[in-house]
Amino acid sequence: MDGQYVAHILVGNIKQALMITAFVLTMMLLIEYINVQTKSLLSSRLKENRFGQILLAAILGITPGCLGAYTVVSLYTHRVVSFAAIVTVMIATSGDEAFVMFTMIPETAVKLHILIFIIAILAGWLVDKFFKKKMYGKRNEPLPYHHENPEECLCFNKGKIIPQLKNISFNRFLLMVGTLTFLYLLLASIVGPSVWNWKKWIFLLSSAFALFVFATAPDHFLEEHIWNHIIKKHLFRIFSWTLGAIFVIHLLDQNLNVSAWMNDNPWLILLVAILIGIIPESGPHMVFITLYAQGLIPFSILLANSIVQDGHGMLPMLAESKRDFLLIKAINMVIGGIVGSIALLI
Numbered sequence: 001m002d003g004q005y006v007a008h009i010l011v012g013n014i015k016q017a018l019m020i021t022a023f024v025l026t027m028m029l030l031i032e033y034i035n036v037q038t039k040s041l042l043s044s045r046l047k048e049n050r051f052g053q054i055l056l057a058a059i060l061g062i063t064p065g066c067l068g069a070y071t072v073v074s075l076y077t078h079r080v081v082s083f084a085a086i087v088t089v090m091i092a093t094s095g096d097e098a099f100v101m102f103t104m105i106p107e108t109a110v111k112l113h114i115l116i117f118i119i120a121i122l123a124g125w126l127v128d129k130f131f132k133k134k135m136y137g138k139r140n141e142p143l144p145y146h147h148e149n150p151e152e153c154l155c156f157n158k159g160k161i162i163p164q165l166k167n168i169s170f171n172r173f174l175l176m177v178g179t180l181t182f183l184y185l186l187l188a189s190i191v192g193p194s195v196w197n198w199k200k201w202i203f204l205l206s207s208a209f210a211l212f213v214f215a216t217a218p219d220h221f222l223e224e225h226i227w228n229h230i231i232k233k234h235l236f237r238i239f240s241w242t243l244g245a246i247f248v249i250h251l252l253d254q255n256l257n258v259s260a261w262m263n264d265n266p267w268l269i270l271l272v273a274i275l276i277g278i279i280p281e282s283g284p285h286m287v288f289i290t291l292y293a294q295g296l297i298p299f300s301i302l303l304a305n306s307i308v309q310d311g312h313g314m315l316p317m318l319a320e321s322k323r324d325f326l327l328i329k330a331i332n333m334v335i336g337g338i339v340g341s342i343a344l345l346i
Contacts, residue, residue, distance in 0.1 A: 009247075010247070013243060013246045013247050014243060015190075015191050016246055017239055017242040017243035017246055018191055018239070019103070019191055019192050019203070020100055020103050020104065020238075020242050021235070021238050021239040021242060022182055022203070022207070023099065023103045023202075023203060023206060024096060024099035024100060024103070024234075024238050025210075025230060025231075025234065025235060025238070026206040026207060026209065026210045027064055027065070027099045027102075027206070028064075028065050028096070028099065028230050028234065029209075029210055029213060029226060029230060030206075030209065031063060031064060031065045031067055032067065032225050032226070032229065032230060033155050033213060036155055036221065036225060050082060050084070050128060051125070051128075053081040053082055053084070053085040054084055054085055054088045054121055054124035054125060054128065055121065056072075056081075056085070057072050057081065057085040057086070057088040057089040057092070057120070057124065058088050058089070058092045058117050058120045058121050058124065059117075060072055060089055060092075060093075061088065061089040061090070061091065061092025061093040061116075061117075061120055062092045062093070062098075062113045062116065062117050062120075063093075064094075064096075064098035064099045064102065065095065065096060065098065065099065065311075066093070066095050066096065066310075066311045066312045066313045068089060068092075068093060068313075069089050069090065069093045069095070069310055069311070069312075069313025069314070070313065070316060072085055072086055072088075072089040073086065073089075073313070073314075073316045073317050073320070074316070076317075077316075077320050082128065083127065083131050083324075084124045084125070084127040084128035084131065085124065086317070086324075086328060087123060087124055087127045087328055087331055087332070088120045088121065088123065088124030088127075089120070089310075089313070090310045090313060090314060090328055090332055091116060091119060091120040091123050091124075091307050091332055091335060092116055092117055092120035093310045093311060093313050094113075094116070094285075094306045094309065094310075094311065095285070095309065095310055095311010095312060095313060096234065096238060096311050096312075097285050097286060097289055097306070097309070097311065098113070100242065100286055100289055101289055104289060104290075104293045105289070105292065105293050108292070108299065108302075112299075112302065112303060112306060115303065116303070116306055116307055119307065119335065119339060123331075123335050127331065155213075155217060155218075155221050156216055156217070156218075157218050158216075160218055161215070161216050164218070164219060165215065169219065169222075169223075171222065171223065171227045172214060172215075172219075172222055175214040175222075175226070175227075175231070176211065176214045176215060179207060179210050179211045179214060180211065182207055183204070183207050183208070183211070186200070186203055186204060186207065187204075213226070214226070241286050242286055245286045245287045245289075245290045246290055248287075266297075266298065266301070266344055267344070269297060269301055270300070270301050270304055270337075270340050270341070270344060273288055273301045273302075273304050273305035273308075273340070274304055274305070274308050274333055274336050274337055274340065276288075276305065276309070277304075277305055277307075277308025277309035277332070277333065277336060278308070278329055278333070279309070280310070280311075280312060280313075280314040280315050280318060285305055285306075285309045285311075288301065288302055288305045289302065298343075298344065299343065300340050300341075300343030300344040301340065301344070303339060303340060303343055304336045304337065304339060304340025304341075304343070305336070305340075307332060307335055307336035307339060307340070308329075308332050308333050308336035310332075314328070314329070
């Protein structure tokens with residue numbers, strides 16, 4: 001009986017993790033699609049507008065995923081935006097956790113992103129006042145997203161769709177079959193909501209979009225942007241961390257009085273949330289989203305963690321300048337600690 005109960009819980013957790021992972025990857029695909037299509041919007045005029053840099057950084061930061069943060073880091077290292085802009089984007093971004101939040105706690109996710117957007121702009125403005133002398137990174141290179149052959153970067157080329165499907169690659173075939181299988185499971189209510197609510201429609205439409213991209217994207221975009229970047233780098237990590245967080249929190253809640261412990265030690269949890277925010281990795285922060293979704297921690301702790309952590313956004317900065325990495329993290333920890341403490345008090 002115990003074995004059946006564990007199996008039942010495990011299957012339920014796997015289904016939940018599968019839904020979250022599918023939606024996360026689909027949204028990452030959408031962001032990648034838009035990112036490639038709008039690459040030409042980058043302009044050197046941005047260097048002349050300091051507040052414009054901060055505003056753009058905040059907008060790119062609240063864009064789900066790490067691409068916005070990667071873009072601003074690249075602009076910083078290429079001396080296009082200032083240090084204030086890099087601090088702004090790292091406060092605003094929540095990395096891949098943003099996709100998970102919009103899936104698990106959509107109303108809270110909207111409220112949180114509005115708050116961190118405002119906080120990021122205010123923080124960026126203050127940093128710009130105090131760090132005027134620290135303008136840019138060390139390098140002075142061409143703008144990112146430069147390609148010798150612009151044709152390679154197209155997301156949609158109607159003249160190549162039929163030939164590509166006739167000579168379909170293994171990766172394209174695998175992605176299309178996987179998406180069709182997921183659509184069947186969704187329509188059969190094996191995964192996802194059992195009734196036709198707005199969530200089920202969102203899952204259906206996003207999966208249909210993914211199938212469209214997998215069927216029509218040129219080979220270069222499919223291989224480099226979808227397979228090598230999204231699938232190989234993110235699929236297993238997102239699914240494993242999500243499943244692990246859901247399962248561990250479930251076990252703790254069933255065997256320990258986690259809720260009471262959380263209520264008795266909110267300041268300790270706040271400190272842990274801020275310290276874990278130092279890690280330039282998405283997975284560990286999903287634990288706080290799961291805890292909040294299950295009502296085990298207050299909004300203030302989720303807010304503080306979201307301010308300090310930045311998913312994988314800081315990894316390029318760590319490679320570029322360890323000193324800047326530590327300085328940005330220190331600033332974000334101070335801001336996260338102040339905001340989280342005020343929110344926890346009220």
